[in-house]
Amino acid sequence: MAGGLVNQPKIAVDGVTKNFSLGNDQLVALDDVSLEIADNEFVTVVGPSGCGKSTLLNIVAGLEEPSAGRALVDGTPVTGPGPDRGVIFQQYALFPWLTVRGNVEFGLKIAGVPRAERRARAEHFIDVVGLTYFADVLPKALSGGMRQRCAIARAYAVDPAILLMDEPFGALDALTRVKLQEQLLRAWDRERRTVLFITHDVDEAVYLGDRVIVMAARPGRIYDVVEVDLPHPRTEEVRLSAEFAALRNRVWNSVYHQDDHRTAERTP
Numbered sequence: 001m002a003g004g005l006v007n008q009p010k011i012a013v014d015g016v017t018k019n020f021s022l023g024n025d026q027l028v029a030l031d032d033v034s035l036e037i038a039d040n041e042f043v044t045v046v047g048p049s050g051c052g053k054s055t056l057l058n059i060v061a062g063l064e065e066p067s068a069g070r071a072l073v074d075g076t077p078v079t080g081p082g083p084d085r086g087v088i089f090q091q092y093a094l095f096p097w098l099t100v101r102g103n104v105e106f107g108l109k110i111a112g113v114p115r116a117e118r119r120a121r122a123e124h125f126i127d128v129v130g131l132t133y134f135a136d137v138l139p140k141a142l143s144g145g146m147r148q149r150c151a152i153a154r155a156y157a158v159d160p161a162i163l164l165m166d167e168p169f170g171a172l173d174a175l176t177r178v179k180l181q182e183q184l185l186r187a188w189d190r191e192r193r194t195v196l197f198i199t200h201d202v203d204e205a206v207y208l209g210d211r212v213i214v215m216a217a218r219p220g221r222i223y224d225v226v227e228v229d230l231p232h233p234r235t236e237e238v239r240l241s242a243e244f245a246a247l248r249n250r251v252w253n254s255v256y257h258q259d260d261h262r263t264a265e266r267t268p
């Protein structure tokens with residue numbers, strides 16, 4: 001079984017280039033990007049606007065095709081979206097006419113999961129994201145953070161081996177964001193998954209990731225990779241530690257001083 005091979009990455013991005021045409025010009029959104037993500041690893045991607053973060057995630061999701069190279073899951077080339085990859089975007093795409101429970105059960109229904117099992121699985125994941133009390137409420141009665149928790153429960157319920165998250169907390173206020181980060185990590189501690197998580201936020205990237213991939217733009221490429229050897233669970237103590245601050249500074253410099261390095265390279 002491909003998934004059982006020792007040392008085979010769960011996700012491999014192999015020499016991926018993605019060009020978009022812009023009028024008569026070609027925009028290189030990704031330039032020969034290679035990356036391997038281990039089973040159950042939590043990888044965050046951070047970088048300036050337009051460096052190709054979403055394009056990378058969309059290629060792994062099977063929503064975009066690379067111009068060259070390929071993405072593989074368990075060694076098999078990605079040719080389109082699949083139930084093994086749950087995608088969560090910034091805008092929580094919940095069905096407004098379904099309750100929290102209805103939204104979480106929806107994917108299970110499509111997958112033909114029998115009613116009783118559907119119920120039980122939905123209940124479990126609604127509990128994991130702390131929405132039990134709101135299970136029978138429609139999305140319009142939920143706050144932004146609660147809607148996003150519902151979207152996370154829905155993605156978890158169909159039990160994808162991989163979660164692809166594109167700025168899932170980007171639209172939320174700072175406090176809700178921190179709470180959801182904690183909740184996501186708690187859920188991940190209980191139900192390990194392979195996660196590729198895109199963010200603009202350096203703190204978020206370091207707090208959540210086992211590894212932070214820093215990208216650069218024009219052309220979109222991997223600029224730096226930072227191993228995050230902070231312990232789990234990532235408590236508030238970890239977030240306030242000197243080790244966290246040092247890693248955060250390291251990633252911050254990599255994201256915000258890319259141009260300095262380029263200038264330095266050009267200056268004799």
Ligand SMILES: Nc1ncnc2c1ncn2[C@@H]1O[C@H](COP(=O)(O)OP(=O)(O)OP(=O)(O)O)[C@@H](O)[C@H]1O
Nearest residue numbers: 020021027029048049050051052053054055056220
């Ligand atoms: N469908 C498309 N057609 C043309 N150009 C595109 C398309 N999608 C993305 N691009 C371009 O590719 C580059 C990378 O875009 P992408 O959305 O992947 O970047 P990003 O790092 O996720 O940006 P942001 O952080 O602002 O969301 C950008 O210059 C963008 O304009």
